Amino acid sequence: MTRDALEALDRLAGGLGTAVLALFVTMAWTVTLVSCLTGVGLLALPGMIGLTRSVADRERARLGRRGDPVVSPYGEPPEGGWTEQMKAAWHDPSVRRDLAWTGIHATMGLLLGLLGLALPIMGLRDLTYPLWWRLLPAGEAGSSLGVPAQTWPAVLAVGLSGVLWLGLALVLGPRLAVLQSLPGRRLLAPHASVDLSARVARLTATRAAALRAHAAELRRIERSLHDGAQNRLVAVVVTVAAARRALARDPASADPALERAQTAAEQALAELRGVVRGILPPVLEDKGLAGALSALAAGSAVPCGLSVGELGALPLSVEATAYFTVAEALTNVARHSGASRVDVEVTWYGEALRITVGDDGRGGAREGGGGSGVGEGGGSGLAGIRRRVESHDGTLVLTSPEGGPTRLAVVLPVTP
Structure with missing residues (x-):
């Protein structure tokens, strides 16, 4: 307030x-x-x-x-x-x-x-x-x-x-x-026809960005499954086959092979769970946005203060975007900012959800690299957050002067 x-x-x-x-x-x-x-x-x-x-x-x-x-x-x-x-x-x-x-x-x-x-x-x-x-x-x-x-x-x-x-x-x-x-x-706003043209142009751009973000997300999931879980499962199949052959020749030597197969299966299961969490975190389904953000704040490497207003019922896509925005911002703060504290605030802003993440780090955050803070992150930092936000017709404003502090403000329109 x-x-x-x-x-x-x-x-x-x-x-x-x-x-x-x-x-x-x-x-x-x-x-x-x-x-x-x-x-x-x-x-x-x-x-x-x-x-x-x-x-x-x-x-x-x-x-x-x-x-x-x-x-x-x-x-x-x-x-x-x-x-x-x-x-x-x-x-x-x-x-x-x-x-x-x-x-x-x-x-x-x-x-x-x-x-x-x-x-x-x-x-x-x-x-x-x-x-x-x-x-x-x-x-x-x-x-x-x-x-x-x-x-x-x-x-x-x-x-x-x-x-x-x-x-x-x-x-x-x-x-x-x-x-x-x-x-x-x-x-002072332009005529309805001019405003409509600008609105159509903006929607076209944001929809194109949303499609690109969706394609990038599908490629990320495919890489995670192909390079991680699939290789683990192939290793399980090969190890089980070796254990079966060993069981026929020397039953005593089959136990180490079965143990390796079990370990590989557990690793594959863990990677599959990681992929699922990257698509839609189960904590959102279990605890809602407020509870999910509390879990993020509790697990933050930098001491995190969290303030969540009365949110009511939100569309799942908005909750997921808000969750990933805060998660990515906290990750970037921990990696790049050198901050001693970060504060997250989630409140209603008219008919939209406003998310602000601020840290007391060294500042200088820039989209696509250079500097530090909530906006840093190279390929997936601010650029990734912006893609998610603009796919909801939202806005993102980053303030990060050299020497800090850094403040990321995101507004997500909420439609029934």
């Missing part, structure tokens, strides 16, 4: 920045429209439209860093003079949507950003107030709301109110961030 509140605070601060820009653009539009009455402002209209588009694109980029990307609907700028540019803007619904967003974000987005930042500031200020209130000049000691507090009972009450403000920041912060970004996601 604290991590969600910190992320929301970061989003609100970013939204406050674009809201300030939107406020300046709104004020500039007011001046331009007033000056149009004298004809002077008409020449500034194309520039104002470009300025509005620039601020809207900044908001699109901001929203894309914290969720699904918001694709810009604009193509090449129209050619020609003032008349052609104004005609193109008049017939482009995206321009009107940008203008509507600018007005909404300059007011509601600004207020929500200020409120979201004010709550934790007021909380920290009032919570620490008993430590420094005596340093204030006489008559100026009071709470964040300006209520006088110059006696110890009143000072302690102000300190308790700080806890209340921080609690409100924890609870309301994520909701305020969602509410602040809602107009941008509704108004």
Whole structure:
């Protein structure tokens, strides 16, 4: 919950920045429209439209860093003079949507950003107030709301109110961030036809990746069976045949051969169990996702903290993808990160399952090699996790600066 509140605070601060820009653009539009009455402002209209588009694109980029990307609907700028540019803007619904967003974000987005930042500031200020209130000049000691507090009972009450403000920041912060970004996601997204085309292209790519991942998985299973269990079983057959011949000639010499056959059969059985676990771990069927993740955390070579929210009933494919994501991430942490601790968190995120794996290692993890951490692993590390995640239309974000820490965030949509 604290991590969600910190992320929301970061989003609100970013939204406050674009809201300030939107406020300046709104004020500039007011001046331009007033000056149009004298004809002077008409020449500034194309520039104002470009300025509005620039601020809207900044908001699109901001929203894309914290969720699904918001694709810009604009193509090449129209050619020609003032008349052609104004005609193109008049017939482009995206321009009107940008203008509507600018007005909404300059007011509601600004207020929500200020409120979201004010709550934790007021909380920290009032919570620490008993430590420094005596340093204030006489008559100026009071709470964040300006209520006088110059006696110890009143000072302690102000300190308790700080806890209340921080609690409100924890609870309301994520909701305020969602509410602040809602107009941008509704108004700055491209037209339905453009969005559908992008969606079809993305689905085509993810389905192709899923087919490649499926083929790679079949090849892995075939290699495991051919190079492992099959060779063991062939050895069992050969050893049993030798034992039968020895039994006919010298019964006493058949016992070592039978013992070797039993050992080879046990090894083949163990390898077959390993192949089955690689397809679908039995622990998922026995204990569910929460229990399976607990087993992974308990067996992790690096001390692992696990937090699993109330998950409810999940499709088996989502559970398997979540399990293998955490298993691969923990394996990579143990092999490459040099971390002393790793934390795994699995919670609901809207209508999706969010998985975060973070370690305090040396960082620098990269897909396909180079660096260390949850994303490292050469052929099967981050690339393998990404293939599994994208086959479910999920998203994967890796943050791993040099020196650490490393954080892997996966979001898996859950459909009934």
